[in-house]
Amino acid sequence: MTETPLRMNSDIAAGLLFAALGAGFCGQALFGLRLGTPFRMGPGYFPAVIGGLLCLLGLAIALAGTRVARPESSPPLPWKAIVLIPTGLLLFGLVMRPLGLIAALFLLSLLAGFATGQMRASRIVLLAIVMTAACVAIFSFGLGIGLPLIGDLLR
Amino acid sequence: MEFLSNLALGFSVALAAKNIFFCFLGALAGTLVGVLPGVGPLATIAILLPVTYTMAPDSALIMLAGIYYGAQYGGSTTAILLNLPGEASSAITTLDGYQMARRGMAGKALAAAGISSFFAGTVATVIVALFAAPLTQVAMAFRPPSYFSMMVLGLIASVVLAHGSVPKAIAMVLLGLLLGLVGTDIYTGTARLNLGLIELTDGVDFVALAIGLFGLAEILRNLEQPENREVLTRKVTGLWLSWQDLRRIAWPTIRGTGIGSILGILPGGGAMLASFAAYIVEKKVSKNRAEMGKGAIEGVAAPESANNAGSQTAFIPMLTLGLPSNAVMALMIGAMILQGIQPGPDIIVKQPGLFWGLIVSMWVGNLMLILLNLPLIGLWVRFLTVPYPILVVAVTAFSAVGIYSASGTAFSMLELSVFSLLGYVFMRLGCEPAPLTLGFILGPMMEEQLRRSMLMSRGDPTVFVTEPISLGFLIVSALGLVLVCAPAIARRRRDAFAEEA
Numbered sequence: 001m002t003e004t005p006l007r008m009n010s011d012i013a014a015g016l017l018f019a020a021l022g023a024g025f026c027g028q029a030l031f032g033l034r035l036g037t038p039f040r041m042g043p044g045y046f047p048a049v050i051g052g053l054l055c056l057l058g059l060a061i062a063l064a065g066t067r068v069a070r071p072e073s074s075p076p077l078p079w080k081a082i083v084l085i086p087t088g089l090l091l092f093g094l095v096m097r098p099l100g101l102i103a104a105l106f107l108l109s110l111l112a113g114f115a116t117g118q119m120r121a122s123r124i125v126l127l128a129i130v131m132t133a134a135c136v137a138i139f140s141f142g143l144g145i146g147l148p149l150i151g152d153l154l155r
Numbered sequence: 156m157e158f159l160s161n162l163a164l165g166f167s168v169a170l171a172a173k174n175i176f177f178c179f180l181g182a183l184a185g186t187l188v189g190v191l192p193g194v195g196p197l198a199t200i201a202i203l204l205p206v207t208y209t210m211a212p213d214s215a216l217i218m219l220a221g222i223y224y225g226a227q228y229g230g231s232t233t234a235i236l237l238n239l240p241g242e243a244s245s246a247i248t249t250l251d252g253y254q255m256a257r258r259g260m261a262g263k264a265l266a267a268a269g270i271s272s273f274f275a276g277t278v279a280t281v282i283v284a285l286f287a288a289p290l291t292q293v294a295m296a297f298r299p300p301s302y303f304s305m306m307v308l309g310l311i312a313s314v315v316l317a318h319g320s321v322p323k324a325i326a327m328v329l330l331g332l333l334l335g336l337v338g339t340d341i342y343t344g345t346a347r348l349n350l351g352l353i354e355l356t357d358g359v360d361f362v363a364l365a366i367g368l369f370g371l372a373e374i375l376r377n378l379e380q381p382e383n384r385e386v387l388t389r390k391v392t393g394l395w396l397s398w399q400d401l402r403r404i405a406w407p408t409i410r411g412t413g414i415g416s417i418l419g420i421l422p423g424g425g426a427m428l429a430s431f432a433a434y435i436v437e438k439k440v441s442k443n444r445a446e447m448g449k450g451a452i453e454g455v456a457a458p459e460s461a462n463n464a465g466s467q468t469a470f471i472p473m474l475t476l477g478l479p480s481n482a483v484m485a486l487m488i489g490a491m492i493l494q495g496i497q498p499g500p501d502i503i504v505k506q507p508g509l510f511w512g513l514i515v516s517m518w519v520g521n522l523m524l525i526l527l528n529l530p531l532i533g534l535w536v537r538f539l540t541v542p543y544p545i546l547v548v549a550v551t552a553f554s555a556v557g558i559y560s561a562s563g564t565a566f567s568m569l570e571l572s573v574f575s576l577l578g579y580v581f582m583r584l585g586c587e588p589a590p591l592t593l594g595f596i597l598g599p600m601m602e603e604q605l606r607r608s609m610l611m612s613r614g615d616p617t618v619f620v621t622e623p624i625s626l627g628f629l630i631v632s633a634l635g636l637v638l639v640c641a642p643a644i645a646r647r648r649r650d651a652f653a654e655e656a
Contacts, residue, residue: 011320014584018326025333028348039614043340043347046602047333054329061322074583078378082579085371085551086572092555093565105552112551116378116544127548135552143206145560 010074011065015058022054084115100151101140105132161511162284168213168512169519177214178516181221182523188222189229190535191546196226197589198373200486201365202550205557212494213509217516219490223483224520227466228272228528231459232535235264236391244427244462247434251447251454258450262393263400265532267452268459269525270396271408275460276521278412279419279467283474284514287503290475294500299607300618304628306601309478311632312421313593315639323586331594334359336602354566361489363567364595366554367574368581368588369482374547375579391532404456407437411460419465420472421480429465430458467517474510475500477600482589485596 029035029048036042088111092104109131113124139145168174184206188199203222207215227244234245235252248268255264297305314324337348338358349355396404414436415429437457438447447454470487472478477498479485488498496502496509503510528535558567578588612618620626 010584014323014326014581014586017580017584018330021330021333025348028350033345033347034343037614038609038616041606041609043343043345046605047336047348050329050332050336054326054333057322057326057329061320061326064322075379078375081375081378081547082576085375086576088551089555089568089572089575090565093559093568096559096565101556105556108555109548109552112548113544116547118381118544127545131548131552134549135556139556139560143209145209145556147556147560 009065009068011068012062013065015060015062015065018058018061019055020058022051022056022058024051026051026055078115078117080117081115084111088112088115096147096151098151098153100154101147101149102132102136103151103154105135158284158288161288161507162515164507165284165511165513165515168508169217169515174214174217174512174516175519177210177218178221178520179523179527181218182225182228182520182527185222185225185227186229186232186524186528186535187225187538189226190232190538191229191541194370194373194546194550196223196230197365197482197486198370198550199226199229200483201362201369202553202557204362204365204486204490205561207490208493208561212491212496212506213512215490215494216487216509216513217520219487220513220516221520221523223466223487224276224463224517224524227462228269228524229535231268231272232265232528232532233539235268235455236261236536237539244430244466245458246427247430247458248455250434251449251451254448254450255452255455260393260450262391262532263396263452264455265391266394266396266529267400267404267455269529270401271404271411271456271460272463273521273525274408275412275415275464276467277518279416279464280514280518280521282416282468283471283517284511287471287475287510287514290471291500291503294476297624298622299604299611300622301624301628303601303604303608304619304625304632305476305478306597306604308628308632308635309472309480310590310593310597311635313481313590315635319585319587321639323584324590327581327586327588327590328594331591331596332598332601333594334364334591335595335598341599341603342606352566354564359595360558360562360567360570361493361595362561363558363570364574365486365489365592366558367571367576368578368591370550370554371571371575372578372582372588374550375575376582377543378547391536394529394532400452403443403452407433407441407453407457408460410436410440411457412464415461415464416468418461419468419480427462427481430462433457433461463521470514470517473498474502474513479593479596482592485592488596 026048029044029051033044033047034042035044035048088108091111092108095107096104106128109128110124113119113127119127136149140147140149169178184203185199188194188202189196200219200222204219207218210218230245231248231252233239234248235256238249238253252264252268255261310328314321314328333348337355339345339356340347346356411433414433418429418432434454434457437453438444441447441453443451443453469480469484472480473484473487477488479488491498496506554571555568558571581588608618609616619629
């Protein structure tokens with residue numbers, strides 16, 4: 001019998017991810033919450049059971065994954081977007097209060113534009129300006145949401 | 156005639172000037188976003204959900220329903236013109252629809268899709284109106300154990316009928332249940348599973364979860380490779396059907412409507428399964444079956460009528476039992492909860508105007524789509540050619556403003572980022588996000604029914620098998636799981652989904 005080296009594949013990765021998440025929830029419930037009895041269940045009972053099930057199922061998926069030695073080719077990770085889009089969203093949330101909606105939208109659009117990696121910088125800036133204007137028109141003037149256009153810091 | 160007076164009440168709500176306006180706006184916005192490539196109905200509804208926050212509940216739900224039909228219609232437009240299904244349920248339409256477009260008959264294909272959808276929508280509306288009230292009576296008789304087992308059945312069915320790996324889908328359901336439990340325990344008021352974060356006391360932000368998993372995760376996936384999109388037809392002409400065409404699509408449409416109406420009610424089924432089944436049936440029984448797959452008009456009419464009928468009858472379990480049969484319905488229930496309405500059999504009694512108004516607005520929405528979309532098709536075609544970078548920026552900006560305006564906290568942006576990345580990771584690992592959404596909605600409800608059942612039975616778990624209705628649900632769930640795990644059927648299921656893809 002020849003031993004095939006154990007390769008990471010999507011089943012193993014998904015299984016381990018599920019197991020970790022399940023263990024996390026189960027642990028929080030077991031150690032932080034009152035379990036109660038089946039008759040009078042406490043806040044921790046149901047989460048502990050479901051978390052435990054998820055952990056076991058995750059391990060089973062990972063274990064089954066070690067038996068399939070299928071080579072997988074997946075497309076390259078879009079690193080730019082993975083970093084820039086969440087950064088843009090967090091930035092949006094952080095600058096909203098001090099700088100206001102206009103600045104927050106402009107920064108987010110700018111980062112999202114660079115995240116695509118398919119446009120020249122000058123066009124991205126232009127697009128960000130247009131998108132900011134469009135969103136302000138739709139949300140602030142059209143739907144009348146109460147977010148301040150200019151933040152506390154700039155007034 | 157109680158039925159007629161109910162419908163009259165529905166019409167009075169749905170035809171109120173503001174609701175007609177919101178129905179129109181929803182259908183328009185839904186189509187507009189739905190034709191954008193890579194943005195399916197789920198993402199469309201999720202992105203536009205925050206827009207309805209400030210509205211009255213009936214207007215909000217009517218608009219969301221309009222968005223849903225509009226997005227689906229937009230999906231069939233991209234299927235026919237671009238060979239790109241906006242979502243799984245119009246995947247089968249690409250087979251004949253795109254072939255028709257290649258032969259210069261795009262207008263005819265779009266008209267057939269529109270007309271057969273409208274017919275199906277009309278029939279399905281009547282079905283929903285007829286069956287919703289009696290089913291509510293049945294549901295009222297359910298005791299907590301039956302409710303719990305029914306939700307088990309719903310979740311199992313969503314797993315059985317999902318794409319891809321069954322164990323992974325079950326795992327996604329469990330994870331969804333857990334995420335739904337985060338926040339505060341309703342019985343004791345204890346904060347739980349919140350990682351010590353005060354911001355999570357009210358639970359995970361459902362809109363951030365939905366937009367992250369369906370909207371932004373999809374954007375990340377589409378950015379993996381430079382896009383490859385070919386718009387076949389820049390000018391669509393001949394948007395009419397001859398008498399002969401109408402006769403050709405008559406029976407396929409009727410059959411599709413029947414199949415779609417039945418399959419739509421099943422948990423987990425909904426529109427996708429319906430369109431697939433209708434196409435298969437047509438391939439067996441149609442007089443023109445030899446032409447199917449090469450641009451037969453029947454191949455457009457049957458699945459389009461089926462998916463429209465299915466997407467409407469899916470409202471039956473949602474409105475009467477509070478049970479979402481697919482991810483779109485989970486979003487609708489989420490929207491209801493955000494509006495302060497607890498879904499379930501009580502709605503028809505407590506909010507008859509909302510209940511019947513929503514049902515009638517389904518038909519009004521379908522009518523609007525056909526009046527709106529056929530004349531505006533030139534506009535939609537132009538939207539098909541929107542460059543992808545612009546789309547990325549627009550979707551990101553819209554999502555951010557929508558969520559922030561509702562929550563008012565920077566923390567919701569963190570949640571959105573986390574779910575976008577998590578959703579993308581799950582997509583890479585071959586895990587569908589739809590079952591997670593169902594679990595998320597059902598998590599708190601299941602726990603509540605479980606705890607009630609156990610209080611009722613004094614901690615005796617056999618209550619779930621001694622109560623007949625509950626036992627019935629559990630047997631069907633078990634059968635479903637056994638069937639899907641049986642090797643022969645698992646193989647056929649895989650082939651079926653492969654053919655569809």
